Amino acid sequence: MSKVRIYTLAKDLGVDNNRMLEILDGLGVSYKSVSSTIEEETVDLIRQLLADEGHEATAEPEAAAAPAQAAAAEPAQAAAKKAAEPAQPAEPSDIPSRAPVVTIMGHVDHGKTSLLDYIRSSKVAAKEAGGITQHVGAFEAKTSRGKIVFIDTPGHEAFTTIRARGANVADIAIIVIAADDSLMPQTREAIAHAQAAKVPMIVAINKVDLPQADVxxxxxxxxxxxxxxxxxxxxxxxxxxxxxxGxxxxxxxxxxxxxAELEDLRADPKGEFGGVVIESRVDKQAGVLATIMVQSGTLHVGDFLVVGETYGKIKAMTDSAGSRIKEAGPSTPVQIxxxxxxxxxxxxxxxxxxxxxxxxxxxGRAEQRRDAEEARLRPKLSLEDIMGPLSxxxxxxxxxxxxxxxxxxAIQGILARKESDDVKINVLLAGIGAPTEGDxxxxxxxxxxxxCFSVTPAGAVQKAADQKSIDLKSFRIIYELIDEVDRLIKGNIEPVxxxxxxxxAEVRMVIRHPKSGNIAGSYVTDGMLRxxxxxxxxxxxxxxxxxxxxGLKRFKDDVREVQTGYECGINLGWNDVMEGDIIEAAEMVEVEQ
Structure with missing residues (x-):
């Protein structure tokens, strides 16, 4: 029996992917994503269901559902049609969709740059291709489904450096893996960085045309x-x-x-401007040139921009094609x-x-920085302050x-057995050799x-860890490393x-004390008092x-505890104690879990 991919069926029937997934959920059909396949019987059910709903024409509703594409193809006609037609029902969000921003990462020599070059040359008009890499660290690719923005960054460490400064510039991460090499150390690092950023990943298995390729x-x-x-x-x-x-x-x-469609990426071009610096350089003739990715709002020539503790006024703005522009909306890389x-x-x-x-x-930012520097000298937050309620x-x-x-x-095998319902161990990256500054x-x-086990970090790496307050510990004995993991786990579990x-002890007399109140003169009959x-x-x-x-006293001396068979004075901070009372002592101890 033939099978059909979900997104292909949605396109054929003129409904969007989210609507198609809703229909499948209603039918109880299991799937992984819109790229999953479904049986022909299910396809017939969906066609019948849409027919019952009165879904006849497919092309027009699809065009109405994608105004951005229609406007890009025929702006004048789309505008006239929009003015002539009655207002459409409001969407769940009035904020328009924006193009996805994609970064490509992977191991050296696995073809990241070649992949970018092919997409650039095949999906960017010839007049726009010249000088893109030198001028703007990003480019826009035109596809049948709209625009896609690619960031031409040096690699996964640069990607995480951007994140470390508070910006998530990429919506999707492409992990390039060579079909003849498979997973390599930098591949694992790139995956770890993408997972830490919590961005969707797509794996591009490159070099499939080679004889030794093994997908x-x-x-x-x-x-x-x-x-x-x-x-x-x-x-x-x-x-x-x-x-x-290709x-x-x-x-x-x-x-x-x-x-991108499933992520439902949106940005308001009329909202407040927000962006992130992709890269910057100093040109001998022009001066400082900064490439900025517009994330929300619209950027205009003449706007004043604030970055960190400096500001500037936009004198000129260039798009990824090298053309002068006067404004730029969301998901647009520009050089200013x-x-x-x-x-x-x-x-x-x-x-x-x-x-x-x-x-x-x-x-204001300078003042905030000074306050933050002062805060470093204050007591550190508790575990609960940092991680939230311990439940x-x-x-x-x-x-x-x-x-x-x-x-x-061996270490990973032991760690896997340490997980529980309360604590999950997430190994972001596991590699051979000394830790790096990227780690x-x-x-x-x-x-x-x-x-680290049986490897020693370089001095520069240890210094970087100290500066960022990162726990970096080396062990020569595996059990000591496991003990450290147990300590970390214990700190993440609510103690029981x-x-x-x-x-x-039996109270045999009550001693009146002018400052401490009534003291119970007692005899310890069992165990100890502490x-x-x-x-x-x-x-x-x-x-x-x-x-x-x-308090506890033996004669005139304060003591920490008193054993069976000894007399002592017990101060309970309570004045109604009487001869013949029995004082029973207990302590709270943590139960091993």
Missing amino acids: DRVKSDLTSINLVPEDYGGDLITVPVSARS EGIEDLLEYISLT LGFSEAPSSGELVVSAANEHAARERVA ETRTVNLILRADTQGSLE VLLASTAEATIL FEERYLGR RNAKAKVTRGKEVVYEGTIV
Whole structure:
């Protein structure tokens, strides 16, 4: 029996993907994503259901559901049609959709740059291709489903550096893996960085045109790091491609558009401007040039921008094609001239009404920075302050480094057995060799601890960890490393206490003291009594008081505890104690879980 992909059926029937998924949910059909396949019988049911709903014409509703595409093709006609037609029912959100922003990461020599170059040359008009890499670290690709913006960043560490400064510039991460090499150390690092950023991932299996290419091996290796491809019953999209021949590139772009549609990316072009610096450089003739990704609102020539503790006025603005423009909306990369200093990658950009407002905002940020520096000297927050109520399930994020693959697998095997319903152990990255500054960067953004076995971090790496307050610990004995993990887990579990009996004493006389009140002169008949222990006073069969042993004395000396067979003075901070009372002591002890 033939099968049909969900997104293909949605396109044929003229309904959007989200509506199609709603129909499948109503029919009780299981699926992983819109790229999953369904049986022909299910297709017939869906066609019948839509027919019963009066869904006849398919092309027109689809065009109405995608006004942005229609407007791009025929702006004048679309505008006239919109004016002539009655107002359509309001969508769940009035904020328009925006183009997805994609970053490509992976191991060196696996074809990241080649893939970008192919997409750039095939999807960007020839007049727009010249000088893109030199001028703007991003470009826009035109596809049948609309615009896709690609960021041409140096790699996953730059991606996380941007995140470390508070900006999530990418909506989707493409992980490039060579079909002849499979998973490599930098591949694992790139995946860890994408997972820490919590952005959807699509794996592009490159170089499938090579004789030694083995796509199945790549998919199998992905399952070993808990990334299960759709072919194997998981939800990870994998696309075989060739950056040299162009094979699979259209499929990759289709999956990017589908993922973006499911993410429901929106931005208000009329809202407040917000953006992020992708890169900046100093040109000998022009001066400081900064590439900014517009994330919300619209940027205009003449606007005042604030970045960090500096500001500037836009004198000129250039798009990714190298053409001068006067305004730029959401998901548009632009290069601007107007800053006196080169801003750092990942810095957030906001607009100001005028120069006075820009100066005030810069002054406010400088004051906030000084307050933050002072706050570092204050006491650290408690575990509950940082992680929230201790009743919730907690995650311990770890980065592991070991001397051999065998050691790494042994440690991971032990850690897997340490997980419980209360605490989940999440190994962001596990690799062979000493930790790097990239590991420290990842740990700082993911709030992780770096544990090393039989490898020693370089001085610069240790210094970077200290500066960012990252726990970086090295061990030579595996059990010491496991003990450290136990300590981390214990700190993430709400402790359980139980009351444990200590001993009892009989009150034989009451001593009046002018400052301390009534002291119970007692004889310890069983166990021991300890200062600060919980105390329960019984008179006959009735409990008359519950409190704490405030003080213990042997003759005139203060003591910490008194054993069976000794006399002592007990101060309960309670003046109604009487001869014949029985004082029973107990303490709260933590129960091992």
